[in-house]
Amino acid sequence: MENRPKTISSTTLFKIRKSFIKLDNVTKVELSNKVGISFPTVSKFLDQMESNGEVVLVGLDKSSGGRKAKRYRYNPDYMLGLAIFLEQKETQYTVFNCMGEIKKKGQVESVLSKDGLDRLTNYIQEILIENPKISSIAIGLPASVDNGNIFHIPKYDHLQNFNLKGYYENYFSIPVTVENDMNAAVLGYKNNNNINEKNSLVYLYLGQNGPGVGVLVNGLVLRGTTNFAGEVSFVPLYNKHNFQQAFEKGHRERTQYNLQEGEIDAISRLVVTFTATINPHTIIFSDQEFNQIILDQISNQSSNYVPKKHLPKLIMSNWKQDYLYGLQSLGIDLMMNETSRNLTS
Numbered sequence: 001m002e003n004r005p006k007t008i009s010s011t012t013l014f015k016i017r018k019s020f021i022k023l024d025n026v027t028k029v030e031l032s033n034k035v036g037i038s039f040p041t042v043s044k045f046l047d048q049m050e051s052n053g054e055v056v057l058v059g060l061d062k063s064s065g066g067r068k069a070k071r072y073r074y075n076p077d078y079m080l081g082l083a084i085f086l087e088q089k090e091t092q093y094t095v096f097n098c099m100g101e102i103k104k105k106g107q108v109e110s111v112l113s114k115d116g117l118d119r120l121t122n123y124i125q126e127i128l129i130e131n132p133k134i135s136s137i138a139i140g141l142p143a144s145v146d147n148g149n150i151f152h153i154p155k156y157d158h159l160q161n162f163n164l165k166g167y168y169e170n171y172f173s174i175p176v177t178v179e180n181d182m183n184a185a186v187l188g189y190k191n192n193n194n195i196n197e198k199n200s201l202v203y204l205y206l207g208q209n210g211p212g213v214g215v216l217v218n219g220l221v222l223r224g225t226t227n228f229a230g231e232v233s234f235v236p237l238y239n240k241h242n243f244q245q246a247f248e249k250g251h252r253e254r255t256q257y258n259l260q261e262g263e264i265d266a267i268s269r270l271v272v273t274f275t276a277t278i279n280p281h282t283i284i285f286s287d288q289e290f291n292q293i294i295l296d297q298i299s300n301q302s303s304n305y306v307p308k309k310h311l312p313k314l315i316m317s318n319w320k321q322d323y324l325y326g327l328q329s330l331g332i333d334l335m336m337n338e339t340s341r342n343l344t345s
Contacts, residue, residue: 017336020074027069080133081331085140088208138331142209146227148178180284188216199281268301286319
C-alpha cells in the first residue's frame with residue numbers, strides 16, 4: 001500500500017504531459033478540466049514542472065476582475081527519445097523530442113550479425129553522449145517479441161530468446177521498449193494519418209527477412225495470445241506451400257515492382273483471408289515493393305475469391321517512415337510515463 005501515492009502521482013503526471021502535448025498552451029483551470037484532475041493537484045504539478053523547465057510561462061490571460069490566469073506551454077525539448085530499427089542491410093535511427101519533431105537522424109550498417117550487439121551498443125552510447133536529454137529508447141526489429149524478449153527471429157539464431165529490453169535497461173539505465181517491425185509500422189501509419197479508431201488496418205511488408213504483417217483493430221495493435229500475431233509466413237495458402245514458400249518456389253530474388261503471377265495470387269489469397277476474418281478497412285503495402293498496377297492486379301485477383309464489395313482499400317505508404325514514426329510514438333509514451341517516477345518521488 002505504501003507505493004500507492006507514488007503510482008497515483010505517476011499516473012497524474014502522465015495525463016498532464018499527454019494533454020500538454022496535444023495543446024498549444026493552457027491555463028491551470030483549462031488543464032484541470034481537460035484531464036479531470038482537481039485544480040490544487042494540477043497547480044502543484046505545474047509549479048514543479050515550471051521550476052524544472054518542463055513547462056514555460058507564455059503570458060497572462062485578461063482579467064475579469066480577479067487575478068490574471070497564467071498560461072503555460074510545454075517545453076518539447078525537455079526530454080528526447082531515440083528510435084532505432086534493425087534491418088538486414090541497415091540500421092536507421094532518429095532522435096526526437098516530446099512533440100515528435102526530429103532533432104537528428106542517421107543510418108549505419110546492419111547490426112543483426114553475430115557480433116552486431118556490441119556495435120549496436122556502441123552506436124547507442126555515442127548517440128546518448130551527444131544527446132544527454134534522451135529519456136527513452138524504442139527499438140524495432142523483424143521478430144516476435146514478448147515484453148522485450150525476442151522469441152522468434154528467423155535467420156538470427158544468436159538473438160533467439162534474448163531479452164533486449166532488459167539488457168539495455170540494465171546497461172544504460174534508461175527505459176527501453178522493443179517492438180516487432182510491423183506492429184510499429186501499422187501503429188505509425190495510424191498515428192501519422194489520424195486514422196479513425198474504428199477502422200481496422202493491416203500492413204503487409206514482404207521485407208528483407210521474410211514477410212510480416214501488422215494488424216490494428218479498434219485502435220489497438222493485435223498481438224495475439226502468445227504475441228505471435230502477424231507471422232503470416234506460416235499461413236497455409238496452398239496444399240503444399242505456406243505464404244513464405246509460395247514466394248520461394250518462384251524466385252528468391254525479387255526486383256522492385258516485379259511480382260510473378262503466382263506471387264500476386266498468394267498475396268490475393270492473404271488479402272481474402274484477412275477480409276473473411278477481420279474485414280479490415282484498409283490494407284497497406286510498402287511503396288518500395290508495390291505500385292498501383294500491382295495493387296489493381298491484387299484487387300482483381302482477390303475478387304475471384306470473395307465479392308469485391310467486401311474487399312478493403314489497398315493503398316501504399318512509406319514503410320520506413322511509418323516504422324520510425326511508430327517507434328517514436330512508443331518512445332514518447334515511454335518517456336511520458338517512466339520518467340515521471342523520478343520527478344514525483
